Amino acid sequence: VIESPKELFTRVAVHVSLPDIIYDKRVSKKKKTAGVAVLEGEIIGNEKAVALEGFLKIGKFSLNRFHIKALYKMFFRLEKEGRAKVSWEKLLQMLKKNQFKEHEKTIEKFYGIMVSRRFLPNTPTIANFGNYLGMGSACFALEINDSIDSIMDTLKKASIIFKAGGGLGYNFSQLRAEGDYIRTTGGTSSGPLIFMRLFDTMTEVIKQGGIRRGANMGIMDSNHPDIEKFVTAKSGNKSLKNFNISVMIMPDFWEYYKKNKPYPLVSPRTGEVVSHISPRFLLDRIAYQSWESGEPGVIFSDRVNEHNPFFKSLGPIKTTNPCGEVLLYPNESCNLGSLNVWSFLKSDSKEKKSIDWERLEKAIRIAVRFLDNVIDINVFPLSEIEKMSLNTRKIGLGVMGVGSLMYDLEIPFNSQKARNLMEKIIEFINYYSKAESVEIAKKRGSFPYYEKSFFPDGKLPFAGFYDKKSWSLDWSKLVKEIKKFGIRNSYTTVIAPTGSISMIAGCSSGIEPLFSLAFEKNVSVGSFYYIDPVFERAMLREGLFDEMLVRDVVVNNGSITKISYIPPRFKKIFVAAHDISPEDHVKTLASFQKWVDSSISKTNNFPFEAVVEDVKKTYLLAYESGCKAVTVFRDKSISDQVLVTVNKKNDKRSSKFGKDDLIKMTDVKAEGPAVYRDPSVPPS
Structure with a gap:
């Protein structure tokens, strides 16, 4: 139809x-x-x-x-x-x-x-609401315990979820290591990776909602005895093709890393230390694999749980959805939607553009009510998922169109001015999403696990709340409202990749800069070009837009930095993903993470010429900057990447981090700052 x-x-x-x-x-x-x-x-x-x-x-x-x-x-x-x-x-x-x-x-x-394309929910809501399936959630998390019954039960549940059209996240760290003892048979365990392959095969067979193959996130804690095998599991992108994988860096890892002492690996079966690994070697290995094939990503456990509202009652969060932005307990679901921030621009009588904050606030409030209703009317694939989702009532309001917005305001994406505006926008969204959640709670009640959370103690689940000097809104007043009336949703903000809905909205995806200012598309009837509309309008005003310009942009991998006839000021404004340094990608991620409850799906794009040390420095900088997770992707590191540019450059690898190879880190568990130097020390 x-x-x-x-x-x-x-x-x-x-x-x-x-x-x-x-x-x-x-x-x-x-x-x-x-x-x-x-x-x-x-x-x-x-x-x-x-x-x-x-x-x-x-x-x-x-x-x-x-x-x-x-x-x-x-x-x-x-x-x-x-x-x-x-x-x-x-x-x-x-x-x-x-x-x-x-x-x-x-x-x-x-x-x-x-x-109006100012807000769109995640794709399953658009496809399924008012239709046969009725499932509006994009993804879920399941627990896998260390028994064959639990593994097979989870496999069955996963197949039901994929049939309904959902994606899944799991943490495989509770499974005993390969070769470990099995009491009931007297034999030895196959280990987590073998069972991951079983889940991968099942995913291959069952398509999401009969339309596409399912997506998985497989996570392993950094102190699992099989961690090195896990890190290299997708080497060359030859196996686990239906999985994204990430390493959960445990809180104690950094103490061993700073002191360069052997890092203990702990048996999930006994809780005892069974071996050690050099922490610097492990981080080097993770960085190399990510440089080679874009995986694994890294998740920082202490950052994830630092402001987790259920930490005392439910323990640490150890799982995410397939794209990594939604922090989930077992049996929770993703109920997401995104605001197209570009659509909230207004012009005054002199054609000067600015954000219409009043209209944005109204849209935030409507979107929160929309997403809260999704939880109530949703058809969940499993009863235990329905129960947990109703108890915590997590919603994820995010953004898209950030790159398009910066282009239109003529603010360089990688500038401090841009990051200041990004912070102002996301703080505003977080504030009014919670203000509206309080308004809903007044009539419909708080989420059932409210008393199990830290909200009654006047706490909020994001880092910016604990940095009062950075507030631009009255968070103290909002906390008083929450303590008096409660709050409807335990989380209100998350930033998803928005790959599909940003295309519907006609804007850049998530918080990403544009990957390329121009694309060449080949179809059966020939080739045609797509060019960013804001860039096109700017070039038309300058009298520079013609077919030659479009071809030059495509030949230069979607970038205008090396096109001589384009004025320098436009080269600063219209930056593509690969024009931005790794540090600036991380700074953008950190600017948003400060005001986001859950996590963020953002790719830190690296050019083909990047070196492994760049990846490692990104990890260290992301952790120090308060990011909860980070993913890097080096251009052309896998053959079937989603976004590609046309021109292939020579393999001239050099660091984009500059001459200063010192990274300064602080950590709550360490005494004072520690300084690390790259290239890293050889394995001990």
Whole structure:
């Protein structure tokens, strides 16, 4: 079925508005008499839903069969929790009589924010809401314990999730090492990597929602005995092709690294130290593999859990989604959406452009209500995922269009001025996302695990809150509101890669600069060029735009730095990903991470000529800058990379870090600063 944009966004908007009917004071009570109710299976037949199609209305909007089935499931949960004021039959009569007409405005707001491309939810919400599957979550996390029963149970659950169209993250560190003793058989363990291959094969067989292959994130702690095998598992990109892999750098790693002492590797089975590895050799190995094939990424456990609201009650977070930006406990889900910050530019009478902060605040508030509703109306693939998602109610409001915004404001992406604006934007989004979450909590209650979190103690889950000198908004006032009224969502902000939805929005993805100012696309009828619209307009104003310019940009790998006839000021403004130094990529990441609850998916792009030391320095700088994770990708390091430029340069490798090879680091567990010098010391 082919839908127009109006039909598509109407279908989604109506679906997302349905919780407003359930929370209407005529339908439900605020306080529940039981815990979170979890529902399994189909609870209203398709025939009944089809019979009601077209008769139930919210103002001018009619409910289709999938809207009706979703509404009934949520109503049934309401009944199980003892909060329903009316029967299902009574609710149907109210809808037939159009007694919820006032909620039409909510649908129009949800529709308007999407059709204007100011905000878009993650792809599954767009594809599935108001449709057969009804699953709006992009990804999930599952736990794998050290037994064959647990491994196979998780494999089965993973297959169900892939069938429904989700991606998955797992931490394999609880599995005993290869060759370790198995008491029940007297034999030895195959080790985590063998089981990762089993998950990889299953993923290959089952496509996500029958459309595409599933995506996995495989994580291993840095102190696992098989860590070196894990780091090299994707060497040459020959295996585990359905996995991204990342090393979870444990908090004690840096103490051993600074002192260059052997790093203890601990058996997951016994908890005892079984061997040691040079910490500098391990980081060198990670850096080399990432330089060679773009993996593994690194995740910093202490940064991830430093402001984790559930650390005391649930322990450390050890898992992420496949792209690494959503920090998840087992059985949590990703419920994401992104604001196109470029779309909030306004011009004054003199054509001077600036951000429309008032319009942005309104959009933030609508988006938070949208995402919170997604959790309620969502069809979760497993009952345990439904329960955990409802208990923590994590949402992830992020951004896209940052690169496009900087181009249009003529601010160099890699400048301090740009980073200052980035921080202002993301602090603003984080603040008003939480302010709106408080407003929702006033009427609908806090997330059920609120008392298990640190929110009652006046804490917030991001680093910027603890740096009062950097505040531009009154966070103290907001904390008082949270302590008084609670908050609806344990996390409100995350930054996703937005690969698909940024194309729909027509802007740059996530917080990335543009990979290339121009692309050549080859199709069956010939070749054509795509050029960034902001750059095109600027060149038209200068009288420089023609076919030769486009070809020159393509030949220069999407960059204009070496095109002689382009004025220098434009070369500073229109920088592509490979024009930006590794330090500036990390500084951009850190600027956003300071004000983001969860983590960030951002690729630190390296040119083909980069050397291994550049990668290692990026890790150290990212950790010191407060980043929770970092991924680097050297151009052309794998044959099937998603974004490519046309021209192939000679293999002239030289560091882009400059002459200063000293990196200064501080750590809460170490006494004073430590200084590291690259190239690194040989393995001990």
